[in-house]
Amino acid sequence: MSRYMSARFDGLEAYVPGEQPQDMRYVKLNTNESPFPPSPEVRAAVNAAEAERLNRYPDPEGKVLRARLAEMYGVEPDNVFLANGSDELLFFAFLAFCDGERPVAFPSISYGFYPVYAQLLRLPYTEVPLREGFVLDPADYCGLGKNIVIANPNAPTGRAISTADIEEIVRSNPDHVVLIDEAYVDFGGESCLPLIHKYDNLLVCQTFSKFRSLAGGRLGFALAGGGLIAGLEKIRYSINSYNINRLTAAAALATLDSNGYYLENSKKIQASRAYAAAELDKLGFETLPSLANFIFTRCPRMEGGALYQALKAKGVLVRHWDRPEISDWLRVTIGTREQMDIFLDKVREILKEAG
Numbered sequence: 001m002s003r004y005m006s007a008r009f010d011g012l013e014a015y016v017p018g019e020q021p022q023d024m025r026y027v028k029l030n031t032n033e034s035p036f037p038p039s040p041e042v043r044a045a046v047n048a049a050e051a052e053r054l055n056r057y058p059d060p061e062g063k064v065l066r067a068r069l070a071e072m073y074g075v076e077p078d079n080v081f082l083a084n085g086s087d088e089l090l091f092f093a094f095l096a097f098c099d100g101e102r103p104v105a106f107p108s109i110s111y112g113f114y115p116v117y118a119q120l121l122r123l124p125y126t127e128v129p130l131r132e133g134f135v136l137d138p139a140d141y142c143g144l145g146k147n148i149v150i151a152n153p154n155a156p157t158g159r160a161i162s163t164a165d166i167e168e169i170v171r172s173n174p175d176h177v178v179l180i181d182e183a184y185v186d187f188g189g190e191s192c193l194p195l196i197h198k199y200d201n202l203l204v205c206q207t208f209s210k211f212r213s214l215a216g217g218r219l220g221f222a223l224a225g226g227g228l229i230a231g232l233e234k235i236r237y238s239i240n241s242y243n244i245n246r247l248t249a250a251a252a253l254a255t256l257d258s259n260g261y262y263l264e265n266s267k268k269i270q271a272s273r274a275y276a277a278a279e280l281d282k283l284g285f286e287t288l289p290s291l292a293n294f295i296f297t298r299c300p301r302m303e304g305g306a307l308y309q310a311l312k313a314k315g316v317l318v319r320h321w322d323r324p325e326i327s328d329w330l331r332v333t334i335g336t337r338e339q340m341d342i343f344l345d346k347v348r349e350i351l352k353e354a355g
């Protein structure tokens, strides 16, 4: 590390993104992207005319896109916040609402960025253990008296909790912000969005990266009461008021014009998810019930790291973490049916070779 680097980041362990090989040699099931390209409407919207306007800054208020999202979700534009990926949104939220007096809590096994942002901002944070089988018990968060961040469905487990459970958490922590990260809500889950009309401490975060096939465009959004959104806007205008670029805004709007395409894709993914889980079951794998576009699964006969390596050697990338609590497990993104068949074939080969 450079001797010029500030010592305040000495203890910081940066987030490690999943591998992004740029040569497309792999069947890529490791970072929960959609296997389907954006809709034709997106390809038409990100056009030469839009490129020609790149000499001008984008609208810092993102008016058109916010109005469309507001209409779609039955809220006012003042209830919508846009960010350069929900990663940026999460960072803004940690910065806006957490400090020494307002510590943050999140599940011990969840999205890897939560502890990184807490460390980066030097926030006191609590990692609340999950229960047996990676089950999140809402009772662990009721009346906690801390800001709370929960991914629902959770990553990397795929398990979800009900809106009623979320309401109980939100209601019992009236002086703290409850952020529900709904990155995977569009694969069969239920959004807690209606609760924002009732509770001013609920922040719902979603992304265009998964369901809307736009991971490369980087767009996340939050839905909440006007107070929380105004807080986020204050931070955004203090860091990067032009955080949504023109091409991304145009692409995102076009996805909203082709909802049917994305809903169809989600149905296909949900069918492939059930298929992959059933096939793995025949091979003796244990797979958690998932409402996301991935499954969390373990092979009783092979350690997770070894299986990950063997799959990679055969051209299939999945995600594995070296943490002891989950080192037996693999997170496998649901691709197309064809991709899942390749994955399953390679798993069968590997198990046969292992004897």
Ligand SMILES: *Cc1c(COP(=O)(O)O)cnc(C)c1O
Binding pocket: 032, 084, 085, 086, 087, 088, 111, 151, 155, 181, 183, 206, 207, 208, 209, 215, 218, 219, 220
């Ligand atoms: C993928 C993911 C995000 C990040 O999404 P981007 O919008 O691509 O930054 C946020 N939260 C969870 C739980 C995710 O899995």
